[in-house]
Amino acid sequence: MARRPGAPAPYGEEFSFVSPLVKYLLFFFNMLFWVISMVMVGVGVYARLMKHAAALAYLEVDPAILLIVVGVLMFLLTFCGCIGSLRENICLLQTFSFCLTIVFLLQLAAGVLGFVFSDKARGKVNEIINNAIVHYRDDLDLQNLIDFGQKKFSCCGGISYKDWSQNMYFNCSDDNPSRERCSVPYSCCLPTPNQAVINTMCGQGMQDFDYLEASKVIYTNGCIDKLVNWIHSNLFLLGGVALGLAIPQLVGILLSQILVNQIKDQIKLQLYNQQHRADPWY
Numbered sequence: 364m365a366r367r368p369g370a371p372a373p374y375g376e377e378f379s380f381v382s383p384l385v386k387y388l389l390f391f392f393n394m395l396f397w398v399i400s401m402v403m404v405g406v407g408v409y410a411r412l413m414k415h416a417a418a419l420a421y422l423e424v425d426p427a428i429l430l431i432v433v434g435v436l437m438f439l440l441t442f443c444g445c446i447g448s449l450r451e452n453i454c455l456l457q458t459f460s461f462c463l464t465i466v467f468l469l470q471l472a473a474g475v476l477g478f479v480f481s482d483k484a485r486g487k488v489n490e491i492i493n494n495a496i497v498h499y500r501d502d503l504d505l506q507n508l509i510d511f512g513q514k515k516f517s518c519c520g521g522i523s524y525k526d527w528s529q530n531m532y533f534n535c536s537d538d539n540p541s542r543e544r545c546s547v548p549y550s551c552c553l554p555t556p557n558q559a560v561i562n563t564m565c566g567q568g569m570q571d572f573d574y575l576e577a578s579k580v581i582y583t584n585g586c587i588d589k590l591v592n593w594i595h596s597n598l599f600l601l602g603g604v605a606l607g608l609a610i611p612q613l614v615g616i617l618l619s620q621i622l623v624n625q626i627k628d629q630i631k632l633q634l635y636n637q638q639h640r641a642d643p644w645y
Contacts, residue, residue, distance in 0.1 A: 378632070379629055380625045380626075380628040380629040380632060381451060381622070381625045381626060381629050382621075382622075382625060385618055385621050385622050385625065386448055386449075386451070386622060387448075388618060389444065389448040389615070389618040389619060389622055390444075390445055390448040390449050392444070392611075392614065392615060392618065393441040393442075393444030393445040393448065393459075393615070394441075394445055396437060396441045396611075397437075397438065397441040397442060397445055399437070400434045400435075400437035400438040400441060401434070401438060402434075403430050403431075403433060403434030403437065404430075404431055404434035404435060404438065406430060407427045407428070407429075407430035407431035407434060408427075408431060410426070410427035410430070411427045411428070411431070440459060440462050440463065440466075441459075443455045443456075443458050443459040443462070444456070444459040444615065444619065447459055447619070448619075448622060451622075451626050451629075453623055453626055453627070456619045456622060456623050456626075457619075457623060459615070459619055460615075460616050460619040460620055460623070463612055463615050463616050463619075464616055466612065467609065467612045467613070467616070470608070470609070474605065485587065485591070488587060488590070489521050489522070489587055492520075492521040492526075492586060492587065493521050493526065493529060495508075495509055496509070496520065496521065496526055496527060496529050496530055497529050497530055497531075499530050499532075499533075499548070500530070500532055509548070509550070510548060510549075510550035511550075512586060513548070513550040513551055513582070513586060514550045516586055516589040516590060516593065517582050517584075517589065518551075518582050518584050518585055518586035518588075518589040518590075519547055519548075519550075519551035519581055519582040519583060519584070519585070519586070520547070520551075520585050520586065521585050521586060521587055522585040522587060522588075523574075523583060523584070523585050524547050524551060524569060524570065524577060524581060524582065524583050524585075525570050526585065527546075527547045527548070527551075527570065528545070528570055532544075533545065533546055533547065533548075533570070535570050535571070543567075544568075545568050545569070545570040545571050546564075546566045546567045546568055546569060546570065547566035547569045547570065547581055548566060549561060549562065549563040549564070549565055549566055551566050551569070551581040551582050552565035552566055552580060552581050552582075553579075553580060553581060553582065565580065565581075566580075566581055569581050
């Protein structure tokens with residue numbers, strides 16, 4: 364049958380605007396993070412079930428609960444991306460793209476606000492550290508975390524080593540019957556070369572000494588200043604981590620938008636072919 368003069372030549376029935384490369388690249392991209400989300404949920408649930416007391420619960424938020432919540436949200440988000448790309452569903456793909464954009468903007472806003480309001484952020488960190496010091500003996504995992512941090516950053520306490528007086532066992536009050544009265548944890552002690560056995564009593568009575576005398580035995584600088592100095596000296600590393608988190612999100616947003624546009628073009632092509640099949644001049 365002759366085609367109407369001037370009418371555009373239709374694409375063949377086998378032609379598709381949807382690129383298999385984009386479609387399956389987005390699918391496997393989401394599948395990877397979908398599996399990661401399930402692992403996160405599994406680890407979070409395991410941590411909750413295996414602990415009678417919530418691990419590190421005194422750090423404002425229980426990490427196990429946080430891991431479960433983030434894993435579930437990530438699971439739902441990547442599920443939309445997987446099914447949307449595989450079934451070429453515009454609604455799911457746009458939901459995936461919109462949510463991923465919101466997450467990216469929230470992370471960006473958090474970074475900017477943390478930089479602009481650095482003093483308030485520092486105050487919040489100090490509050491968290493002081494709260495952890497108070498509950499140092501209440502949770503073994505919390506205790507190990509604090510000991511690791513103090514040894515790693517060569518520090519003691521939040522602002523100074525005397526912050527340990529906030530803990531009921533290390534408090535310097537005269538009516539404190541604890542054998543650790545006015546002491547600091549062993550993780551505050553300066554390392555001894557070739558020490559075979561750790562002296563856990565090395566911080567005994569250190570809060571009674573002034574900075575100069577105490578500095579001969581323990582770290583006297585607080586962990587907040589050490590942490591701030593570490594951040595300043597590792598800005599490139601932190602920037603690389605932030606970029607590593609941002610790139611997959613931007614790639615997901617870009618691929619989903621490309622696929623959505625391709626699906627829309629494919630729908631237009633199908634409508635065009637349907638209209639021209641009924642045209643006697645087609």
